[in-house]
Amino acid sequence: MDDVLMNKLAILAEGAKYDVSCSSSGIERKNSGKGIGSARSFGVCHTWAADGRCISLLKLLMTNDCIYDCSYCINRSSNDVSRASMSPEEIALITIEFYRRNYIEGLFLSSAIEKNPTDTMEKMYQILKLLRRTYEFNGYIHIKAIPGADQALIEKCGYLADRMSVNIELPSTSSLKLLAPQKNYKQIIAPIENIKIGISRNSDERKHFRKAPKFVPAGQSTQVIIGATPDSDKSILRVSEKLYGEYNLKRVYYSAYMPVNKGSNLPALLTPPPLLREHRLYQADWLLRFYNFSVNELFSSGENNMDIQMDPKLYWALKNLNLFPFEINNASFEELIRIPGIGHTSAYRIIRERKIAHLDFDGLKKTGCVIGKSKYFVTCKGKYYGDNLDEKHIHKSLVKNNDYKQISFFG
Amino acid sequence: MIEMDYLYDGTYEGLLCCLYCHFLKIPATGIYQKHIYQRHLINPYREVPSLEKYSDYMDQKLKQHLGELISSQIFQCFLYEKGETENIILRFVDLCFKKGAKYAGFHTHPIVSSFDEAVRKVKYETHRYVGYVRFIQMGEYLYSSIHPQYNILPLIGGHFSDRYKGEKIIIHDVERKIALAANDGNFLVIPFDKTDLSKHAKNNFFEILWKTYFDHIAIKDRINPKLQRNFVPLKYRKDLTEFK
Numbered sequence: 001m002d003d004v005l006m007n008k009l010a011i012l013a014e015g016a017k018y019d020v021s022c023s024s025s026g027i028e029r030k031n032s033g034k035g036i037g038s039a040r041s042f043g044v045c046h047t048w049a050a051d052g053r054c055i056s057l058l059k060l061l062m063t064n065d066c067i068y069d070c071s072y073c074i075n076r077s078s079n080d081v082s083r084a085s086m087s088p089e090e091i092a093l094i095t096i097e098f099y100r101r102n103y104i105e106g107l108f109l110s111s112a113i114e115k116n117p118t119d120t121m122e123k124m125y126q127i128l129k130l131l132r133r134t135y136e137f138n139g140y141i142h143i144k145a146i147p148g149a150d151q152a153l154i155e156k157c158g159y160l161a162d163r164m165s166v167n168i169e170l171p172s173t174s175s176l177k178l179l180a181p182q183k184n185y186k187q188i189i190a191p192i193e194n195i196k197i198g199i200s201r202n203s204d205e206r207k208h209f210r211k212a213p214k215f216v217p218a219g220q221s222t223q224v225i226i227g228a229t230p231d232s233d234k235s236i237l238r239v240s241e242k243l244y245g246e247y248n249l250k251r252v253y254y255s256a257y258m259p260v261n262k263g264s265n266l267p268a269l270l271t272p273p274p275l276l277r278e279h280r281l282y283q284a285d286w287l288l289r290f291y292n293f294s295v296n297e298l299f300s301s302g303e304n305n306m307d308i309q310m311d312p313k314l315y316w317a318l319k320n321l322n323l324f325p326f327e328i329n330n331a332s333f334e335e336l337i338r339i340p341g342i343g344h345t346s347a348y349r350i351i352r353e354r355k356i357a358h359l360d361f362d363g364l365k366k367t368g369c370v371i372g373k374s375k376y377f378v379t380c381k382g383k384y385y386g387d388n389l390d391e392k393h394i395h396k397s398l399v400k401n402n403d404y405k406q407i408s409f410f411g
Numbered sequence: 412m413i414e415m416d417y418l419y420d421g422t423y424e425g426l427l428c429c430l431y432c433h434f435l436k437i438p439a440t441g442i443y444q445k446h447i448y449q450r451h452l453i454n455p456y457r458e459v460p461s462l463e464k465y466s467d468y469m470d471q472k473l474k475q476h477l478g479e480l481i482s483s484q485i486f487q488c489f490l491y492e493k494g495e496t497e498n499i500i501l502r503f504v505d506l507c508f509k510k511g512a513k514y515a516g517f518h519t520h521p522i523v524s525s526f527d528e529a530v531r532k533v534k535y536e537t538h539r540y541v542g543y544v545r546f547i548q549m550g551e552y553l554y555s556s557i558h559p560q561y562n563i564l565p566l567i568g569g570h571f572s573d574r575y576k577g578e579k580i581i582i583h584d585v586e587r588k589i590a591l592a593a594n595d596g597n598f599l600v601i602p603f604d605k606t607d608l609s610k611h612a613k614n615n616f617f618e619i620l621w622k623t624y625f626d627h628i629a630i631k632d633r634i635n636p637k638l639q640r641n642f643v644p645l646k647y648r649k650d651l652t653e654f655k
Contacts, residue, residue, distance in 0.1 A: 051639075
């Protein structure tokens with residue numbers, strides 16, 4: 001039985017690994033006193049796998065046996081891969097035993113659709129009930145809301161889970177038609193909309209009844225695949241901006257597409273995943289969420305894709321050089337965080353330091369900002385330390401030129 | 412007024428008593444632990460006994476003048492235990508008391524920056540160990556052995572005693588020969604002079620299961636050992652089940 005379980009775990013972990021989300025943050029909960037576990041608002045990573053991605057939650061599929069045939073997915077019904085399913089009892093037991101040994105921070109449960117969406121959601125609800133009621137588990141639980149499942153069931157799950165997510169995967173209706181013709185956009189966005197309404201209703205309830213149960217307290221997130229379709233950075237980030245603004249999502253994850261399947265509508269099998277582009281999108285995502293940038297500002301020069309060679313803030317600054325340099329001693333917090341090389345931590349430090357003494361260039365170095373970048377965009381006590389405030393010059397000194405070629409032997 | 416070196420017994424309370432004497436009696440040139448102090452030809456020195464009324468008074472004054480956050484940072488800095496930690500604290504508290512509490516944010520000042528650096532390192536390692544502790548089942552106990560660089564046990568005690576309320580846990584800092592024992596939401600840091608007990612443990616099924624999971628969750632096309640090393644430096648790996 002043990003070998004069987006180990007095999008199943010291997011197959012289901014393989015199936016779940018393309019889901020990026022792993023955060024365990026956003027909710028602080030003490031142990032109830034009866035069972036095991038707690039949740040920390042800052043989130044805890046327990047280890048890092050060989051690909052350098054953190055492991056915080058036990059990421060698992062309930063089953064990888066799917067009725068859908070989405071061409072980007074490793075578990076599509078027409079693929080010849082080993083299939084496995086785990087029972088709710090097995091999943092709950094593994095979660096608790098891993099948690100007791102401090103391997104994980106909680107469970108991230110996802111699933112393929114074996115019969116129909118409602119049936120899958122029902123099984124997820126059983127696992128939630130087992131963990132929360134039988135084991136009195138207080139750790140973090142993230143589950144997928146399955147598009148098309150019974151609405152009342154999704155809501156019941158929302159009262160037991162900490163975070164729920166629905167993966168959009170493809171950022172436009174045309175891409176969806178191309179790669180996942182069995183799904184439609186309305187069906188995907190419906191549970192996101194419902195969870196959002198549920199969360200805002202719940203926060204009203206909790207104003208009147210302090211002890212009212214929390215509904216999806218750590219918010220919802222989603223994931224978008226990068227590079228499987230010709231969608232531009234701009235259109236992807238527009239979707240993110242809308243999700244953050246209108247649907248109050250906590251996170252949008254970007255996943256560089258690994259060519260796992262052959263298909264006429266897909267990149268060839270040997271195409272390397274666009275890892276750098278994924279990184280730049282995350283950087284731009286941070287600018288949207290924490291640095292008060294808008295998509296229009298990032299793409300003000302009319303391009304549809306970002307320059308992959310530099311970070312989006314530097315790109316924006318080079319296009320808007322007329323705003324610079326800022327004087328470090330009287331720029332506001334909002335201005336400081338717009339300077340390339342200065343983030344929240346160093347901006348707060350600069351502001352605290354200024355209350356005691358004026359900052360000079362040496363002082364700025366010690367605040368922990370990336371001085372090589374920021375020196376071009378600031379003055380310290382009125383003096384400019386970058387040698388030239390000129391777009392071409394800064395571009396040349398900050399961006400490494402990587403397009404060298406080996407000279408051919410035969411001319 | 413003469414100045415002198417203060418010697419204390421190595422406890423935080425003892426250090427607070429030295430600070431008390433520094434401000435209310437004779438200013439200190441330095442604070443050192445009793446058993447490692449090297450006598451100096453010219454500097455006079457004095458041993459300061461740990462007295463609760465002095466340490467409580469000093470603790471209260473720190474909180475009153477510098478706030479809860481910075482007084483907790485002083486304790487974190489104390490756990491740094493490298494070089495002249497006591498003197499980093501002495502100079503920092505002295506600066507803040509004489510020039511005002513806002514100097515605590517004066518990061519570019521050399522005294523403040525060495526204090527901040529110590530605090531940052533201790534806090535970072537504390538956060539790491541919240542994730543890095545690995546328990547093994549030993550009878551009715553959950554046992555874990557760790558080799559942290561700084562003395563972080565007092566800082567992770569609250570987290571683990573709350574999370575594992577129903578369990579009896581022991582986290583063993585092998586090199587410092589101390590252990591954190593927690594049960595029912597309370598914890599104690601006690602002397603624990605034993606060898607690393609995890610070496611005698613048999614392989615448990617769930618440990619093998621965890622290793623299987625760990626191997627399969629990585630995406631093969633994205634293997635990146637350098638990135639992995641940034642997050643889990645090699646020095647921490649000897650205590651981690653999945654790297655054994």
